[in-house]
Amino acid sequence: MLEQLTPARIDVPQADLDDLRERLARTRFTDEIDTEGAYGTPVGSVRELVRYWLEDFDWRALESRLNAIPQIETTIDGQRVHAFHARSGRPDAVGLVLTHGWPGTALEYLDLLEPLNAAGYDVVIPSIPGIGFSGRTTEPGWDDARVARAWVELMRRLGYERYGTVGNDAGAMISPEVGRLDPEHVVGVHVAQVFSFPSGAPGEMHDLTDEEQAALAHLGWFWENLGAFNTLQSQQPQTLAHALADSPSGLLGWHAQLMGDLATTDPEFVVANAAVYWLTGTQGSALRRYRENTLAQKRAQESGARPAPTTVPLALAQAKGDFASIRRFAERDHADIRAWTIYERGGHFAAHLEPAQTAADVTAFFDGL
Numbered sequence: 001m002l003e004q005l006t007p008a009r010i011d012v013p014q015a016d017l018d019d020l021r022e023r024l025a026r027t028r029f030t031d032e033i034d035t036e037g038a039y040g041t042p043v044g045s046v047r048e049l050v051r052y053w054l055e056d057f058d059w060r061a062l063e064s065r066l067n068a069i070p071q072i073e074t075t076i077d078g079q080r081v082h083a084f085h086a087r088s089g090r091p092d093a094v095g096l097v098l099t100h101g102w103p104g105t106a107l108e109y110l111d112l113l114e115p116l117n118a119a120g121y122d123v124v125i126p127s128i129p130g131i132g133f134s135g136r137t138t139e140p141g142w143d144d145a146r147v148a149r150a151w152v153e154l155m156r157r158l159g160y161e162r163y164g165t166v167g168n169d170a171g172a173m174i175s176p177e178v179g180r181l182d183p184e185h186v187v188g189v190h191v192a193q194v195f196s197f198p199s200g201a202p203g204e205m206h207d208l209t210d211e212e213q214a215a216l217a218h219l220g221w222f223w224e225n226l227g228a229f230n231t232l233q234s235q236q237p238q239t240l241a242h243a244l245a246d247s248p249s250g251l252l253g254w255h256a257q258l259m260g261d262l263a264t265t266d267p268e269f270v271v272a273n274a275a276v277y278w279l280t281g282t283q284g285s286a287l288r289r290y291r292e293n294t295l296a297q298k299r300a301q302e303s304g305a306r307p308a309p310t311t312v313p314l315a316l317a318q319a320k321g322d323f324a325s326i327r328r329f330a331e332r333d334h335a336d337i338r339a340w341t342i343y344e345r346g347g348h349f350a351a352h353l354e355p356a357q358t359a360a361d362v363t364a365f366f367d368g369l
Contacts, residue, residue: 101169179312241284319346
């Protein structure tokens with residue numbers, strides 16, 4: 001195994017940018033019979049995002065911002081891993097490893113670097129293998145548990161005896177698993193969602209509060225109306241990959257279904273994230289994570305094994321309107337919940353939309369440990 005940490009930087013060939021521009025300019029938009037989104041991402045939204053990408057978005061400016069941040073790459077378990085690594089300057093600093101999800105990327109945490117460094121924390125933002133700057137996965141099996149094992153090794157190589165984990169979306173699944181694997185070194189876990197669901201045990205649904213019933217109803221609505229991505233990517237990721245690898249406008253349409261109002265309120269963020277997938281060639285490999293997790297869950301069900309509750313201190317900082325976590329189920333899966341905060345603002349990408357709020361919550365939690 002290669003343990004060398006190599007300095008890295010991002011430098012997309014101009015030919016790739018030229019090819020992208022030509023593809024966007026030649027977009028053949030689909031027809032529609034509805035403009036309100038009842039059938040999926042509206043054509044008008046995709047048209048505007050394509051226009052923004054062509055006329056307003058500046059990849060070289062983003063690339064320059066990213067290259068101002070120290071970066072490393074290494075090979076872990078046969079897979080290239082890229083990470084931004086911003087040190088606070090404090091010699092005994094606790095490291096915080098921040099993990100993104102899909103269709104986000106490491107970009108969602110950029111605005112946390114400065115406040116967390118100022119608070120005395122080193123910040124490590126790796127890209128999940130198969131997504132963005134870590135490049136495509138090259139073999140099967142990269143489920144969330146394997147990513148968590150890679151993060152344990154990454155933080156060991158970076159020299160952290162004490163570190164915390166922070167996660168959103170997929171990162172909120174990976175981060176607690178890092179704590180489960182490495183409780184001797186992980187001081188705490190901070191997540192934007194807790195993915196704990198009813199288990200089917202007798203009586204567990206009998207005394208739900210009105211708030212808990214509303215949370216379950218919201219989850220039900222989400223899966224009935226917006227869950228197609230999960231089903232397809234869990235079953236047939238390769239089938240979809242052909243289209244996303246060939247069409248940047250198709251990639252925008254697929255991502256925009258889960259980025260909601262950001263397509264109109266923050267097109268820069270939507271396009272920037274899509275550009276990372278496109279320019280790293282990870283449109284297809286990113287989808288495989290869903291299939292890998294489904295296969296891992298099937299293996300666990302067949303074995304009858306259920307993991308013991310995590311024991312590392314955990315904090316939830318959830319935004320209203322995002323995935324609705326339910327504490328009674330979370331307490332079944334996590335033995336030491338220290339904070340459970342619901343914010344009015346932030347949405348699914350709170351670290352990007354409300355960085356001061358998120359940084360303050362993260363800092364308060366880890367300062368108190």
